Each structure stands twice: as C-alpha cells, then as structure tokens.
Amino acid sequence: MLGGFGTLPGKLIWPTSVTTSPDGDLVVKDSGTGHIQIYSPDGDFKQRFPYGFEPIKGMGDVTCMRSGVILVTNGTRIIQLFSKDGELIHELKSPKLTWPYSYGITVMQSNKIAVSDWTDGGKIxxxxxxxxxxxxxxxxxxEGFHxxxxxxxxxxxxxxxxxxQLFGRFQGCCIKVIDKNRHLKRTIGPRYxxxxSFENPSGISVDSPGNIFVTDEDRNYIVMFNPDSSLSAVIxxxxxxxPSSLSVMEHGLLAVADCYNHCVKIFRYK
Incomplete structure (x- = not known):
C-alpha cells in the first residue's frame, strides 16, 4: 500500500488517478492536495509537484507518453504537459477546443490523444x-456517450x-469498445x-495479452475480462x-487508486 491520509510528501488525500510510466514508476494524481506524486515500482516515494486544482473536485486524469512526458487533465479545456521531473513544459489549449469538461485521457499508438468530455451528455x-x-x-x-x-x-x-452514472441517473453503467474506425464494436454491461452488473464503472486498463480490468466505484470491485470481453473473474x-482508477504494472500486478482509503493498493492478478 502506498500513501495513507496526509499532506506530507508521499501521503495522499483522495487519489483519483494512477498510471505507470515507461520506467515503471507509479504516477498518481492526488485531488485532495492538487499534486502529482511519483513512486518507484517498489513503492518508494520519489517526488511530487503541483498541478493546481480542478473546478469540479476529482475530475481529471493522468497518463504518460512513451517519452516519459506526463499529461494531466483537470475538467477544463487545458491539457497540461509535465516533464518527469515535474517541470511544466506546455499547456495544450486553443480557442477552438471543444472539451470544457475533460475527464479521462490516454495516448494512442499513433501519438494522438483521446480525451473524454461530459459536454452534451458525453463524447470522446x-x-x-x-x-x-x-x-x-x-x-x-x-458522440453518443453518457x-x-x-x-x-x-x-x-x-x-x-x-x-x-451521474447523480444517481443510471445511464450507461457499461464499457463501450470503439474500433479503430471509430465505430461502436461492442458493449460490456450493465449486466455481465x-x-x-456495473453500478459505477470508472478505471479501466488493458494488459499486453488484451485482458481488460475495470474498477467499479460503487460496488468496490475490480473485474477482469478476457480479450473477447467475456467475464474472467471478480479479482x-x-x-x-x-476505487477510481487502475493501471497494469509489470509481473502481473495492478495498481489501484483507492480514493476514500487515501492510498494506492497493488494486487497480483497472475
């Protein structure tokens, strides 16, 4: 377990996102303190740096590029780029941007970015x-998300x-798989x-064989699906x-941002 409640370096308050850097470090977005915190693969605290605060508490995400650059969203039109040493490199923004309520972010193999947004019900x-x-x-x-x-x-x-789900409105509560042509390929849930059944799925990650891992914030579960989307196990x-976010590590490990326990927990699934 990494963190624990507190404001000192290495401690966490409402960690909402976790990702794995190319070096294997764990990069954690800590919404309660407005910091990015970095831990070694062994769980030793290395450093932290501020990203600011979200207009809506807990909204946003963190991911890493292959170069080690850290990308942060915070529920606004801005995507922050930090070096792995915590230096703010740039802010991606433009008057033409159309994602005022940015949430999740990932980097695709083409080096394009995918960002989820809650505007007009939701889009990617x-x-x-x-x-x-x-x-x-x-x-x-x-388009076409909830x-x-x-x-x-x-x-x-x-x-x-x-x-x-948003404010108890049970729309969605599922996983949508979008193919490379940007068409809906399949839906997993609400029942699986x-x-x-899903109540509030949040974090999602995929390992190299294609197994899919999902956290459910309301059921407090982590679920593993096979590459064909069939249920493998509630792990x-x-x-x-x-649990708001998770990331696949090496050696069959999963890192999970356990938000209300103010920590990151590591589980073995292999």
Whole structure:
C-alpha cells in the first residue's frame, strides 16, 4: 500500500488517478492536495509537484507518453504537459477546443490523444498534436456517450471507455469498445456474467495479452475480462472504498487508486 491520509510528501488525500510510466514508476494524481506524486515500482516515494486544482473536485486524469512526458487533465479545456521531473513544459489549449469538461485521457499508438468530455451528455475527442511544436493539429469527436469517464487503448487501437452514472441517473453503467474506425464494436454491461452488473464503472486498463480490468466505484470491485470481453473473474471484492482508477504494472500486478482509503493498493492478478 502506498500513501495513507496526509499532506506530507508521499501521503495522499483522495487519489483519483494512477498510471505507470515507461520506467515503471507509479504516477498518481492526488485531488485532495492538487499534486502529482511519483513512486518507484517498489513503492518508494520519489517526488511530487503541483498541478493546481480542478473546478469540479476529482475530475481529471493522468497518463504518460512513451517519452516519459506526463499529461494531466483537470475538467477544463487545458491539457497540461509535465516533464518527469515535474517541470511544466506546455499547456495544450486553443480557442477552438471543444472539451470544457475533460475527464479521462490516454495516448494512442499513433501519438494522438483521446480525451473524454461530459459536454452534451458525453463524447470522446481524438486530438492530433504536433509534438515538436506542442500544437493541436486536428480534433475529431465521437458522440453518443453518457458520462464517459476513463479510457484505455488496446494493441489494435480499440478504445475502451467506461460509462458511469451521474447523480444517481443510471445511464450507461457499461464499457463501450470503439474500433479503430471509430465505430461502436461492442458493449460490456450493465449486466455481465450470470449474476453481476456495473453500478459505477470508472478505471479501466488493458494488459499486453488484451485482458481488460475495470474498477467499479460503487460496488468496490475490480473485474477482469478476457480479450473477447467475456467475464474472467471478480479479482478484488473487498478492502476498497471508491476505487477510481487502475493501471497494469509489470509481473502481473495492478495498481489501484483507492480514493476514500487515501492510498494506492497493488494486487497480483497472475
């Protein structure tokens, strides 16, 4: 377990997002303190730096590029770019941007960015960037979502999007798989397996064989699906309070941002 409640370096208050850097470090977005905190693969605290605060508490995400650059969303039109040492490199923004309520973010194999947005019910923005100039080239929107939260990308460029619920309105509550042509390929949930159903799916991650991992913030579960989207197992069903994000690590490990326990927990699934 990493963190624990507190404001000192290495401590956490409402961690809402976790990702794994190319070096294997864990990068955690801590909404309660407005910091990005970085831990070694062994769980040792390395450093932290501020990103600011969200207009809506807990809204936003963190991910890493292959270069090690850290990308942060915070529920606004701005995407922040930080070096792995915590230096603010650039802010991607433009008067033409159309994602005022940005949430989840992931980097695709083409180095485009996918960002979820709650505007008009919800959409996913695919953003082309000139990374030499840190300039936005083009944005395409995929419509038809209900409160899209986080995004993962598979080896074949499928986008996997969690849809939660908003203020008790049970819309979505599923995983939508979008193919590389940006068409809906399949939906997982709300019911899955014989006896389970999603209540508020949030975090999502994919390992190299294509297994899909999902956190459910209301049921406090972590669920694993096979690459064909069939249920594999409920791999964690106790000890979590508001698991909002997760990331696949090496050696068959999962890091989970356990928001209301103010920590990141690591589980072995292999």
């Amino acid at each position: 923005n695919i953003i082309g960037v000139d990374w030499r100039m840190n300039a936005i080239l083009k944005t395409n929107a995929i 409160r899209p939260v986080r995004i993962a990308v598979s080896k074949n460029e499928d986008l996997l999007v969690t849809e939660g 397996g014989k006896t389970f 964690v069903s106790e000890g979590l309070q508001g």
